[in-house]
Amino acid sequence: MTSDPLPLNLLRLSFQTHQEFADWSESNRKMLTHIWRWQEEMGNRPEPFELPGVCDLCERMTTYTAVPRAVKDSAPPAFRTEWWDGTRCGCGMSNRDRAALRVFQDGYQSGDRIYHVGCFSSFRKWLSRRIPKVMASQYEEGRRPGEIANGVRYEDLTRLSFRKPRFDTIVCMEILEHIPDYKAALREMARTLRPAGRAILTVPWLGRDTYEHLVRAEIDESGEIRHLLPPEYHGDPASKEGILSFRSFGWKLLEEFREAGFSTARAEFVFGPVHGYMKLLAPVIVGVR
Numbered sequence: 001m002t003s004d005p006l007p008l009n010l011l012r013l014s015f016q017t018h019q020e021f022a023d024w025s026e027s028n029r030k031m032l033t034h035i036w037r038w039q040e041e042m043g044n045r046p047e048p049f050e051l052p053g054v055c056d057l058c059e060r061m062t063t064y065t066a067v068p069r070a071v072k073d074s075a076p077p078a079f080r081t082e083w084w085d086g087t088r089c090g091c092g093m094s095n096r097d098r099a100a101l102r103v104f105q106d107g108y109q110s111g112d113r114i115y116h117v118g119c120f121s122s123f124r125k126w127l128s129r130r131i132p133k134v135m136a137s138q139y140e141e142g143r144r145p146g147e148i149a150n151g152v153r154y155e156d157l158t159r160l161s162f163r164k165p166r167f168d169t170i171v172c173m174e175i176l177e178h179i180p181d182y183k184a185a186l187r188e189m190a191r192t193l194r195p196a197g198r199a200i201l202t203v204p205w206l207g208r209d210t211y212e213h214l215v216r217a218e219i220d221e222s223g224e225i226r227h228l229l230p231p232e233y234h235g236d237p238a239s240k241e242g243i244l245s246f247r248s249f250g251w252k253l254l255e256e257f258r259e260a261g262f263s264t265a266r267a268e269f270v271f272g273p274v275h276g277y278m279k280l281l282a283p284v285i286v287g288v289r
């Protein structure tokens with residue numbers, strides 16, 4: 001992978017605490033309101049988008065596509081476009097995928113050992129086509145951590161089979177919300193990263209002012225799932241039914257990274273519509289060992 005930036009600047013923001021972010025957003029309130037209005041108004045239409053742009057990962061001209069969804073029970077009918085999960089480049093990567101790859105690429109050095117949690121996502125395939133040494137694993141109930149079957153490695157992120165620190169980067173996209181004991185997963189990532197190694201994550205994010213997490217479900221004393229909110233299932237490339245989300249995250253997550261053994265954690269934002277980074281306030285979370 002090359003890391004030469006294209007000549008059109010991206011807005012890059014990085015915050016280590018909720019307070020840092022709150023101070024910044026307070027002094028940029030007008031700009032944030034403009035961007036939010038622009039996104040909401042433009043996204044309010046029934047027809048799919050085709051937005052010409054430049055993909056700084058593919059390093060070529062492309063056409064981004066995004067599909068508006070009808071807002072439930074709205075009269076008159078209204079639509080909202082999911083820029084973060086959409087805005088797909090011809091390479092298949094969404095705004096979220098590309099923002100994470102952009103952050104990944106900034107700190108990547110040739111020869112780095114990468115661990116990608118999950119085998120079957122298009123994100124993992126993109127990574128494996130371009131860089132060597134990507135280890136990937138899959139979770140499946142009843143499998144022993146470290147077990148290999150039919151060429152697939154199985155791991156449990158709350159008790160990884162790797163004895164010593166060995167990774168320069170761990171990539172964990174849209175996984176943490178599905179792990180009831182997500183703090184154990186953070187500790188295991190910290191334990192298996194080399195000094196100064198990075199964990200790069202995306203999670204369902206509650207939004208700019210929210211500090212506490214939103215707990216949707218938990219495991220009770222008898223080991224059963226207890227739903228506190230109507231269950232929310234996310235698409236899973238390994239299962240047809242989808243997978244239950246236990247929580248959405250607030251800014252508290254950065255403190256929990258530090259408690260889990262990371263030296264720092266930050267929320268990084270990438271914004272630049274020409275490059276198909278349409279969503280300003282959705283973060284890529286980076287924990288540094």
Ligand SMILES: [Zn+2]
Nearest residue numbers: 055058089091
């Ligand atoms: Zn692309």
